[in-house]
Every structure is written in structure tokens, then in C-alpha cells.
Amino acid sequence: xxxxxxxxxxxxxxxxxxxxxxxxxxxxxxxxxxxxxxxxxxxxxxxxxxxxxxxxxxxxxxxxxxxxxxxxxxxxxxxxxxxxxxxxxxxxxxxxxxxxxxxxxxxxxxxxxxxxxxxxxxxxxxxxxxxxxxxxxxxxxxxxxxxxxxxxxxxxxxxxxxxxxxxxxxxxxxxxxxxxxxxxxxxxxxxxxxxxxxxxxxxxxxxxxxxxxxxxxxxxxxxxxxxxxxxxxxxxxxxxxxxxxxxxxxxxxxxxxxxxxxxxxxxxxxxxxxxx
Numbered sequence: 231x232x233x234x235x236x237x238x239x240x241x242x243x244x245x246x247x248x249x250x251x252x253x254x255x256x257x258x259x260x261x262x263x264x265x266x267x268x269x270x271x272x273x274x275x276x277x278x279x280x281x282x283x284x285x286x287x288x289x290x291x292x293x294x295x296x297x298x299x300x301x302x303x304x305x306x307x308x309x310x311x312x313x314x315x316x317x318x319x320x321x322x323x324x325x326x327x328x329x330x331x332x333x334x335x336x337x338x339x340x341x342x343x344x345x346x347x348x349x350x351x352x353x354x355x356x357x358x359x360x361x362x363x364x365x366x367x368x369x370x371x372x373x374x375x376x377x378x379x380x381x382x383x384x385x386x387x388x389x390x391x392x393x394x395x396x397x398x399x400x401x402x403x404x405x406x407x408x409x410x411x412x413x414x415x416x417x418x419x420x421x422x423x424x425x426x427x428x429x430x431x432x433x434x435x436x437x438x439x440x441x442x443x444x445x446x447x448x449x450x451x452x453x454x455x456x457x458x459x460x461x462x463x464x465x466x467x468x469x470x471x472x473x474x475x476x477x478x479x480x481x482x483x484x485x486x487x488x489x490x491x492x493x494x495x496x497x498x499x500x501x502x503x504x505x506x
Contacts, residue, residue, distance in 0.1 A: 237315045243296035245288045247272055248281030254326055255280075255500075256317070256358070257288040260336030260365075260482075261427065264295030267335075270486045274493030280500065284331075287320065289313075291337075293423045303425035306433055310344040317356060329359035331500060335485050336457060339366025340430060343438040361446040362496055364485045365454055369461045370434035439468035446472040447499045449492055451480025473499075 233244045245265045248255075257268045265288035272286050290297035292304070292312060300308065320326065334342050342361065344350055446469045450462035459476065466474035475495060477488055485492060 235316065235319055237312060237319065239301065240292055240298045240312075242292065242298070242316060243290040247276070247286045247288075248284045250285050250324060251326075252281075252283050252285040253328070254317075254320070254330035255284040255286045256330055256332050257286065258313070258332070258334045258338030258341055259288070259291065259294065260338060260367075261430075262294070263335065263337075265290045266295070267483075267486065268333075270489035271333075271493055271496075274489045275497065278493055278497045280493075280497050284500075285324070285326075289316065291341075293426065299422050300426065301422075303422055303429050305429050306340045306344045306435070307350070309341045310350060313341060313345065321356060330356060331360040331362075332358035333362040333364070333496070334366055335364045336367045336482065337430070339363055340368045340433075340435060342366065343368045343435040343442070346442055346444070347435075347438045348441055359444060360500060361442070361444045362449070362499070363446060363465065364449045364492070365451065365457045365462070365482050366448070366465065367457050367461075368435035368438070369464065370431070370436070371458075371461075436464075439465060442469045444469075445499075447495065448472055448474045449484055449488075449495075450474065450476050451482060451484045451488075452476055452478045453480060454482045456482040 231246045231250075233246055235242045235244065243265065257265070257272075259265065259267050268286075268288045272281075272288065275281060275284075275286070291309065293299045304312075317330070332342060342358070342363070343366075346357070446465075448462055448466050448469075450457075450459050452459050462474055462476070466472050477484055477491070480488055
């Protein structure tokens, strides 16, 4: 069931599947993704019977899919505040009661880490219970030598490209640079979302891992070039009792490419957690 809500002045698009009155299972996509990026995984969960007792809610976060862009550049805190307001409205409209479970990919992991921070002033009583983290972002690391060299080249190139005869090469040079820096998300963004992206990646949420006490299942691809496996290992180390599952040939989008395998593990995790 497709649904549109208004959170403040923002129109937000949702996709609800499963049992409307069931336990909420919230999906937060990665940067550049949307609610439909979860469909392969949701279909596999349906096949395993999970949706007979869950209400799956896939959200187009502001600035993605069919949802409105934020009115100005947002921080991770703004997205976490948005999520709380959205959940508060859903709990009221759908008459939910009790906890919800949360599945996140990449950028969605940043929102999760902010949401669980004790510094975050929660406006609703409901917080997530069980967590599934898929290539979750949030750890800021020192730039590699490759990135530093590319940045230096960018600074030099910016000066050279000021010459009129070289200006036609500017866009090509930018694409090469973005590829070298692996900042495809920045390249594909524009306007307020480009400014939002820069605000978000500047925040290091590593310390927030110390406050995650929830039962957690973590998935990672060993060949992930966006969020390295060492981040997944650190998350598994910091989150008590968590379990890390690594796919040796997996990349960043394992929620789509390994959907059946993820669904089988998630089904066992949720059932074991809730049934004791």
C-alpha cells in the first residue's frame, strides 16, 4: 500500500506491506536509494512468512525517491528528528503499540546511530528494538593516500582550468576526480542535497556505537568500496552480542544482490529474538 504523509511542510512517500496492525518493521535506505531498493529483500521475507505478523514500512527519506527535498541543508540530527516525527504520526494513525524493529542500509545507519545517542533529545517513547545493519555508514576515517593525492590534484587542476581554453575540460575533469575519490553520491547530488551530503559525511558517529545495546545483526560485503568491511568489524566489536555476517564476494548493495540469504538470516534473527 502506497501512502503519503506530511511531516511539517514535507511530503513523504511510504510503502506499507504485510499486516497493517502487525509489529512495525521500518526500512531506511542508503544515500541515493529509495523505498523500492528494499523490494527484493521484502519479497524474500514475504516468501518466508515474516510479513504475516509484521507491517513493513519502507520510507523515501527527504530528498530521495518521491519525497520532497529538505528546505535547507540537513544534518544527520535533522534526519533523526524527521524519523521520530514520522513514527509518531504512524503510531497514531495506524494505532500501533509497543516496539518496532529497524533495518538500515548505509546512510540509514547514520540515522540509527544518531537516534540511539543519549545526546539526542527523543520526542517519542518508541525506540527501535531489534536492529539489522547492512553496510551501515557513520564512521569517519582519515583520508587515504589516494584520496589526499586526488584532492591535491583537484586543487592544482582548479587553478589550471581557469584558463578559458581549458574550461571545456572542466566537467570531464570533475567526473574523473569524483570517481577517484569514490564520491559518486556527491557527483549525483545537486543543490540542497549536495550541501546536505557534505554536512552528513563530516560527522563522525563512531562514539555513538558505545550506546547501542540492542540485539543486532550486521551484514557486510568484503568487496564494499563505499563503506569498508573494517567498519563492520568495528561495529560488531562495539555492539554487545551482535553477529556479523560477511559475504566474501559481496559489494555495497548486498540487500539486493544477496536478498534471499539476508532474508533467511533476518527471519531467524527476528523470530528468535521475539519468541525468546
